[in-house]
Amino acid sequence: MNLLPDDxxxxxxxxxxxxxxxxxxxxxxxxxxxxxxxxxxxxxxLLLGLFQLTQRRAGPELWELxxxxxxLYLFPLAAAFGLLTAGxxxxxxxxGFLQTRAEKITGSPWIAVLVATLAFGLYHVPFAYLNxxxxxxxxxxxxxxxxxxxxxxxxxxxxxxxxxxKRNLLACIVLHGMIDAVPSMTMIKFGGS
Numbered sequence: 771m772n773l774l775p776d777d778x779x780x781x782x783x784x785x786x787x788x789x790x791x792x793x794x795x796x797x798x799x800x801x802x803x804x805x806x807x808x809x810x811x812x813x814x815x816l817l818l819g820l821f822q823l824t825q826r827r828a829g830p831e832l833w834e835l836x837x838x839x840x841x842l843y844l845f846p847l848a849a850a851f852g853l854l855t856a857g858x859x860x861x862x863x864x865x866g867f868l869q870t871r872a873e874k875i876t877g878s879p880w881i882a883v884l885v886a887t888l889a890f891g892l893y894h895v896p897f898a899y900l901n902x903x904x905x906x907x908x909x910x911x912x913x914x915x916x917x918x919x920x921x922x923x924x925x926x927x928x929x930x931x932x933x934x935x936k937r938n939l940l941a942c943i944v945l946h947g948m949i950d951a952v953p954s955m956t957m958i959k960f961g962g963s
Contacts, residue, residue, distance in 0.1 A: 831956045841955060848954040852947035861942045864890050864925070865932045879933045887925030894921035903956065924949055 835841045864886050873882035895917035898906045906912035927949075928942050935941045 832952065835955050844955040844958050845951050847958060849947045849951035851958075852950035852954055853943055856950055857943040857945075857947035860890075860893075861928065861939060861946050864893075865928060865942050866939050869929060869932060870937075883926065883929035883933060886929050887922050890925035890928075891918040891921030894918075894924075903953070 832841075835844060868889060869882045869886040871882075872885040873879050876882055876885070895914055898904050898917035898920075899908065899910055899913035901907055904913070904916060906916040924946075928946060931945055932938070932942050
């Protein structure tokens with residue numbers, strides 16, 4: 771039984787045997803010098819993270835972390851956590867699987883970006899509805915709007931980055947971790963703080 775598609779980024783079966791992977795032919799990061807993307811994409815990720823400051827009930831708490839200097843150690847910690855959780859899992863699915871399949875079906879990388887972006891936005895609607903730190907918590911029409919706007923913004927940035935960075939999944943994972951790091955800083959608590 772072949773559980774993995776034959777053309778999954780980074781994995782190709784050896785000797786044409788479906789599902790058997792003896793060697794990795796294409797790395798997650800095909801161009802190591804581009805591992806964290808261009809400055810424009812890095813700045814876009816940080817700006818999207820900062821934009822989230824205005825969209826959350828936790829905005830004042832985030833500004834306090836920045837003002838007190840706690841963000842200096844919380845941001846790298848939140849970014850690392852984001853890399854290992856949402857950054858890895860969401861990028862593996864939305865870019866590494868869904869976007870590559872949509873491109874194969876449509877023949878266009880940019881239509882594939884739009885397909886993955888729509889799915890990415892819809893995926894974030896339940897978070898906007900259920901998370902008490904989001905201003906849309908408990909309000910489905912607001913959650914739909916916020917989840918689709920923020921999710922689509924992130925989806926466009928990450929999807930375009932994947933295409934422009936020559937299918938560099940590692941760069942998208944890092945970028946996603948940076949986007950999520952800003953609002954995630956408020957979720958990190960030490961002791962009774």
